[in-house]
Amino acid sequence: MDFERAFDALNQAKGKRVIVELKNRKQLIGVLKVFDQHINIVLEDAEEREDGEMKRKLNTVFVRGDTIILISPA
Amino acid sequence: MDFERAFDALNQAKGKRVIVELKNRKQLIGVLKVFDQHINIVLEDAEEREDGEMKRKLNTVFVRGDTIILISPA
Amino acid sequence: MDFERAFDALNQAKGKRVIVELKNRKQLIGVLKVFDQHINIVLEDAEEREDGEMKRKLNTVFVRGDTIILISPA
Amino acid sequence: MDFERAFDALNQAKGKRVIVELKNRKQLIGVLKVFDQHINIVLEDAEEREDGEMKRKLNTVFVRGDTIILISPA
Amino acid sequence: MDFERAFDALNQAKGKRVIVELKNRKQLIGVLKVFDQHINIVLEDAEEREDGEMKRKLNTVFVRGDTIILISPA
Amino acid sequence: MDFERAFDALNQAKGKRVIVELKNRKQLIGVLKVFDQHINIVLEDAEEREDGEMKRKLNTVFVRGDTIILISPA
Amino acid sequence: MDFERAFDALNQAKGKRVIVELKNRKQLIGVLKVFDQHINIVLEDAEEREDGEMKRKLNTVFVRGDTIILISPA
Numbered sequence: 001m002d003f004e005r006a007f008d009a010l011n012q013a014k015g016k017r018v019i020v021e022l023k024n025r026k027q028l029i030g031v032l033k034v035f036d037q038h039i040n041i042v043l044e045d046a047e048e049r050e051d052g053e054m055k056r057k058l059n060t061v062f063v064r065g066d067t068i069i070l071i072s073p074a
Numbered sequence: 075m076d077f078e079r080a081f082d083a084l085n086q087a088k089g090k091r092v093i094v095e096l097k098n099r100k101q102l103i104g105v106l107k108v109f110d111q112h113i114n115i116v117l118e119d120a121e122e123r124e125d126g127e128m129k130r131k132l133n134t135v136f137v138r139g140d141t142i143i144l145i146s147p148a
Numbered sequence: 149m150d151f152e153r154a155f156d157a158l159n160q161a162k163g164k165r166v167i168v169e170l171k172n173r174k175q176l177i178g179v180l181k182v183f184d185q186h187i188n189i190v191l192e193d194a195e196e197r198e199d200g201e202m203k204r205k206l207n208t209v210f211v212r213g214d215t216i217i218l219i220s221p222a
Numbered sequence: 223m224d225f226e227r228a229f230d231a232l233n234q235a236k237g238k239r240v241i242v243e244l245k246n247r248k249q250l251i252g253v254l255k256v257f258d259q260h261i262n263i264v265l266e267d268a269e270e271r272e273d274g275e276m277k278r279k280l281n282t283v284f285v286r287g288d289t290i291i292l293i294s295p296a
Numbered sequence: 297m298d299f300e301r302a303f304d305a306l307n308q309a310k311g312k313r314v315i316v317e318l319k320n321r322k323q324l325i326g327v328l329k330v331f332d333q334h335i336n337i338v339l340e341d342a343e344e345r346e347d348g349e350m351k352r353k354l355n356t357v358f359v360r361g362d363t364i365i366l367i368s369p370a
Numbered sequence: 371m372d373f374e375r376a377f378d379a380l381n382q383a384k385g386k387r388v389i390v391e392l393k394n395r396k397q398l399i400g401v402l403k404v405f406d407q408h409i410n411i412v413l414e415d416a417e418e419r420e421d422g423e424m425k426r427k428l429n430t431v432f433v434r435g436d437t438i439i440l441i442s443p444a
Numbered sequence: 445m446d447f448e449r450a451f452d453a454l455n456q457a458k459g460k461r462v463i464v465e466l467k468n469r470k471q472l473i474g475v476l477k478v479f480d481q482h483i484n485i486v487l488e489d490a491e492e493r494e495d496g497e498m499k500r501k502l503n504t505v506f507v508r509g510d511t512i513i514l515i516s517p518a
Contacts, residue, residue, distance in 0.1 A: 301404045301406075302404045302405060302406035302410045302411070302412060302432075304404070304405075304412070305403070305412040305419065305431075305432045306432050308430075309430075312372070318392070319437070321394075334388060335410075335434055339382075344417070350444070358429050362436070364434050365394060365432050365437045366398075366428075366432060366433045366434065366437070367431070367432045368416075368428045368429065368430060368431040369429060369430060
């Protein structure tokens with residue numbers, strides 16, 4: 001099985017802006033700095049959005065993997 | 075037990091368009107690139123749908139396995 | 149403990165039509181092809197039902213075990 | 223710790239009618255055939271009830287342990 | 297760490313009447329017979345209550361640990 | 371990593387009154403007797419509160435860790 | 445994989461004020477003292493907020509990791 005390769009898409013997104021969809025119906029948009037095998041991630045220069053509206057700036061943010069639905073280049 | 079064989083259906087779907095039903099009542103439709111044993115998947119050329127309506131294009135998207143209900147050829 | 153034997157009922161259902169009750173209040177009805185120890189399953193010739201109504205045909209479908217409540221011969 | 227003994231009550235219920243309370247607010251009543259350490263169970267000659275009303279007959283049914291609240295002799 | 301000692305309170309409650317608060321907002325009151333490390337428990341001479349009202353007698357009942365909030369001498 | 375040290379705050383709270391915030395929106399206030407690595411805890415001389423109101427006395431109470439949000443000196 | 449590096453952002457936040465977003469829609473703001481690999485954390489000089497309003501002071505508070513969505517410098 002391609003355990004490693006499932007993370008390739010995340011590796012290629014490192015250093016780039018991504019949109020992170022959270023289970024609480026909010027989105028985080030920021031530069032993906034790191035992730036680990038639980039999909040815990042760190043974003044920089046991030047902002048939080050809800051219903052398409054920017055809610056707040058978060059600069060560096062650590063996100064617990066089990067709250068994440070999907071990650072996609074912004 | 076056929077641990078491997080349960081993933082055969084996913085292996086055969088690689089490179090093809092699949093519909094992915096998420097626990098948040100949305101669907102993702104895209105080309106299945108990879109999956110791992112947690113059913114973390116990567117789709118390409120993806121779009122998100124809700125109530126049958128296309129919501130947005132996502133190109134490459136990494137989806138955390140624990141948010142997935144089912145995966146089926148589109 | 150009869151770890152193996154709990155799966156006997158599923159083994160006997162292989163190749164037969166089963167109804168699969170999901171946590172999202174929908175049902176899948178299809179031929180059980182494989183299952184693994186997480187109760188990840190693959191159905192073929194499947195359809196999805198909600199409130200007794202057929203919603204869509206799914207042909208081959210991979211279902212993540214943690215979304216399943218019960219499996220029973222149709 | 224009495225890991226084994228916690229399952230004694232289930233062992234003694236084997237071959238007898240039990241009521242199984244599910245997290246989806248339904249009940250299954252049937253003859254307990256097997257269970258494993260995840261409390262995955264198989265019932266035979268089962269019926270599903272909701273709000274005290276019989277909903278359907280299920281004959282043999284495999285129930286995923288993580289959907290079960292309690293099991294008690296009927 | 298006092299892994300064992302956290303269970304002391306449960307050990308001391310064995311053979312005594314306890315109230316068990318469940319995540320489904322119901323309570324079980326009965327004699328605590330056994331528990332294991334998942335806090336799966338067996339009660340005897342049990343009754344189920346909801347909003348302070350007795351709902352039904354359950355005699356012997358096996359309760360899956362992950363549905364339990366707290367256990368306290370009745 | 372400071373696995374041990376994350377529990378220091380709990381160790382220092384032993385024998386003292388703590389407030390325990392539960393996922394069911396209730397609070398328990400009592401003397402922290404023990405905890406284990408799952409954050410299963412035992413409180414003594416406890417009371418349960420909801421919306422700031424005292425609901426009931428619980429004396430000794432075993433609380434399953436996965437229902438706990440936070441623990442803080444009262 | 446950068447298992448360690450995902451925690452770097454948290455390490456750098458130690459001793460500084462952070463905002464912790466919880467799954468119960470509340471926020472905790474306090475000085476991050478420690479965290480472990482489950483993202484169990486200890487805050488000092490903390491306050492709880494809901495809908496932007498300060499709810500209460502909590503001084504030292506132990507937060508169970510599985511209730512946390514994100515952690516970010518305040």
